[in-house]
Amino acid sequence: MNRNDAWIRLDGIEKRFKVATRTAGLKEATKALFARKHTIVEALKDISFSIGKGEIVGYIGPNGAGKSTTIKVMSGILVPDEGQCSIMGYNPWKDRTEYVKHIGVVFGQRSQLWWDVPVIDSFELLRDIYAIPEGMYRDNLAMLTEMLDLEAILKMPVRQLSLGQRMRCEIAASLLHSPKLLFLDEPTIGLDAVSKLAVRNFIKRLNREQGVTVILTTHDMSDIEALANRILMIGKGTLLYDGTLDELKERFGTGKTVTVDYRGRSGPVAIEGTTLIEWTDERAVYSFDSEKVTLAEMVTRLSESVEVVDLSVSAKDIDEIIVQLYKEHQI
Numbered sequence: 189m190n191r192n193d194a195w196i197r198l199d200g201i202e203k204r205f206k207v208a209t210r211t212a213g214l215k216e217a218t219k220a221l222f223a224r225k226h227t228i229v230e231a232l233k234d235i236s237f238s239i240g241k242g243e244i245v246g247y248i249g250p251n252g253a254g255k256s257t258t259i260k261v262m263s264g265i266l267v268p269d270e271g272q273c274s275i276m277g278y279n280p281w282k283d284r285t286e287y288v289k290h291i292g293v294v295f296g297q298r299s300q301l302w303w304d305v306p307v308i309d310s311f312e313l314l315r316d317i318y319a320i321p322e323g324m325y326r327d328n329l330a331m332l333t334e335m336l337d338l339e340a341i342l343k344m345p346v347r348q349l350s351l352g353q354r355m356r357c358e359i360a361a362s363l364l365h366s367p368k369l370l371f372l373d374e375p376t377i378g379l380d381a382v383s384k385l386a387v388r389n390f391i392k393r394l395n396r397e398q399g400v401t402v403i404l405t406t407h408d409m410s411d412i413e414a415l416a417n418r419i420l421m422i423g424k425g426t427l428l429y430d431g432t433l434d435e436l437k438e439r440f441g442t443g444k445t446v447t448v449d450y451r452g453r454s455g456p457v458a459i460e461g462t463t464l465i466e467w468t469d470e471r472a473v474y475s476f477d478s479e480k481v482t483l484a485e486m487v488t489r490l491s492e493s494v495e496v497v498d499l500s501v502s503a504k505d506i507d508e509i510i511v512q513l514y515k516e517h518q519i
């Protein structure tokens with residue numbers, strides 16, 4: 189894709205936050221208030237990428253990496269300090285009034301629905317706020333009610349809904365005005381397996397049948413496996429990976445994972461050529477590359493420090509690849 193033709197394009201986006209420094213104790217806090225001590229958090233550093241129409245992109249990274257900040261910049265909520273952003277020909281923060289008519293946004297941790305009124309009343313309020321034409325509203329409501337199985341819950345007040353029911357309503361609310369681009373920030377957070385599956389299936393169908401482009405942030409790698417054709421990985425405000433999940437597996441997933449059950453030690457045993465993924469009082473999980481260290485060497489090294497009770501070897505799954513990547517990049 190020629191970057192100039194890209195549907196979504198970010199170029200050198202930077203965002204800094206000024207945070208008041210807090211010190212322990214009232215006296216210190218008062219002093220800091222008057223002295224106006226601040227530190228600068230560099231939330232986004234030179235972020236550039238392009239996304240084409242119809243893609244589903246997973247935006248991943250550990251806590252505090254800058255995912256939500258990017259989504260807020262892209263949805264026009266935050267103005268960056270540096271850089272350019274063009275989405276469907278709009279500048280999200282300068283053309284915000286017109287731009288928001290073409291995007292849908294769901295923040296999994298926040299609600300856009302009114303707590304005490306029936307869901308359908310919230311939908312009607314949104315229809316009025318966004319001046320959605322009646323025909324479009326009726327068609328979309330019927331389609332979303334069917335696809336997200338909302339019939340039985342439309343008349344219930346939001347506060348009575350389960351988390352999974354509420355999330356289905358949040359997603360429907362963000363799509364009533366037929367946006368062509370949907371931002372989902374942690375859409376499956378806290379959901380049970382059945383609700384997660386319903387949300388994922390809906391996103392897939394929406395993308396396939398309506399051509400809606402989806403950008404989603406998640407900590408759940410099974411969301412990524414189920415949905416994303418492409419991954420953007422961010423750490424400490426810097427973009428670290430842009431590619432497909434298959435490429436990621438090919439590049440980083442060649443190694444294997446060893447799970448060791450053991451007795452006789454409380455602290456971790458470091459083994460050269462391996463990455464320690466998990467360590468408890470009874471179990472350790474290592475990832476290793478057989479070109480760097482053999483299984484026999486690992487067992488020998490472990491047996492010097494612990495009594496090995498059981499050991500199993502498996503191919504690395506996506507969560508382990510991600511943990512390894514975060515470690516390699518020290519994020």
Ligand SMILES: Nc1ncnc2c1ncn2[C@@H]1O[C@H](COP(=O)(O)OP(=O)(O)OP(=O)(O)O)[C@@H](O)[C@H]1O
Binds near residue numbers: 231254256
């Ligand atoms: N309004 C704000 N004021 C000050 N600092 C902020 C603000 N919003 C975000 N930050 C800081 O910017 C950095 C990036 O935050 P952001 O919320 O984008 O991360 P994230 O990748 O979405 O994290 P998580 O997975 O925990 O939601 C963090 O250090 C955060 O503390």
